[in-house]
Amino acid sequence: MSIAYLNGEYLPLEEARISPLDRGFLFGDGIYEVIPYYGGKSVGLMPHINRMINGLAAIEIQNTISADDWKALLDDLVARNASQGENLGVYVHVSRGADVKRFHAYPEDVAPTVFAFAFPIKDPQPVDRTKATPMSMISTEDLRWQRCHIKSTALLGNVMHFQQGYAAGCGETLLFNAKGELTEGSSSNAYIVKDGKVITPIQDNQILPGITRRIIIDSLKAEGSIEVEERIVTMDEVREADELWVSSSSKEIAPVTSLDGKPVGNGEIGEVWEKAFKIYSSAKFDF
Structure with a gap:
């Protein structure tokens, strides 16, 4: 009970x-x-x-x-x-x-x-990219309100965007603003990997200040072997990325291998995800 x-x-x-x-x-x-x-x-x-x-x-x-x-x-x-x-x-x-x-x-x-x-809640993903479960996503323009940094219970905009992905058989919907810049997922923060570097949108009113996001960034920077950059990310960069991830308290770090029906990178869970998830998993209880 x-x-x-x-x-x-x-x-x-x-x-x-x-x-x-x-x-x-x-x-x-x-x-x-x-x-x-x-x-x-x-x-x-x-x-x-x-x-x-x-x-x-x-x-x-x-x-x-x-x-x-x-x-x-x-x-x-x-x-x-x-x-x-x-x-x-x-x-x-x-x-x-x-x-x-x-x-x-x-x-x-x-x-x-x-x-x-x-x-x-589910057990954490295995820290092994050959055994982890990937996610597929679609992308669409972000039509939510302009105060996404406030974790309001008024989630209808998020729900409608999530439903778009769910109806398409995907686990999440990736959002971008009117300038074609990545914001976040409908229920998660988002990251790309290019040439070994993890890149995620800057924290502003367009995205939630995710706690898992903060743990990921802080733990990777503290460990030092993976470079992390917070900046504007265009959707062109997303589509050319080697890896794509989303994160939330329930998803932890979820690897995405398909976006809009096309493979992300080589279509497999990447080595950087595996290394980053191992670092995060070792540090997550310290926050």
Whole structure:
């Protein structure tokens, strides 16, 4: 049985209820995070919590829970859900709360709704490119809002883009802006590899400041054997890349071997992915 947390109470997930006037339901007015735990150990827990706190501040939702108390709450939730398996994801969601009416302006004196639950996640990919599972993608122009750096619960734009890829039999959709520049995936950050160098778009309002992205970049730079560059990446470069990856908390680093029905590089998982994933896997619990 999955145990959830809702507004100070632990209860079975199927018993969790919110008001239909909750602004998270009416407007997508909230912030969320998804945090992986492998064998009870979290990946990037404090960076996830800090990003959530920053997101709440950005949309002016009052946060009364300290970072340390958030950590204790989520660790406790994972412990209470140990029967679901040793590898769990935690979804945590804070909305502005429930008002007595539907009105666009931020209400005053409304308590945020705090909700979290745990769910089983897949085992990590094997650190072996001959055994790992590749992904296929399609690409399309990014039609989402211009504040993608805020991890809002209002994900309809992302959902519609993801559905495009899903309907085409792919695991993700790669997005580019009106200038033909790579932004990210519909539910992930994106990277190319060219001549042994890992290149990823700069962090701006067009992309989510991914925690897995940050761990990848920081761990590769610390290890030093793979050069990493953050800059504008054109779709022409993407189509000429030796390797293409996407990353997220649930995907970790996923190798992409097909884009728009054409092979990426030689159509096989690349050597740089294998080396980078090994470095990331050795470092991921340090964040």
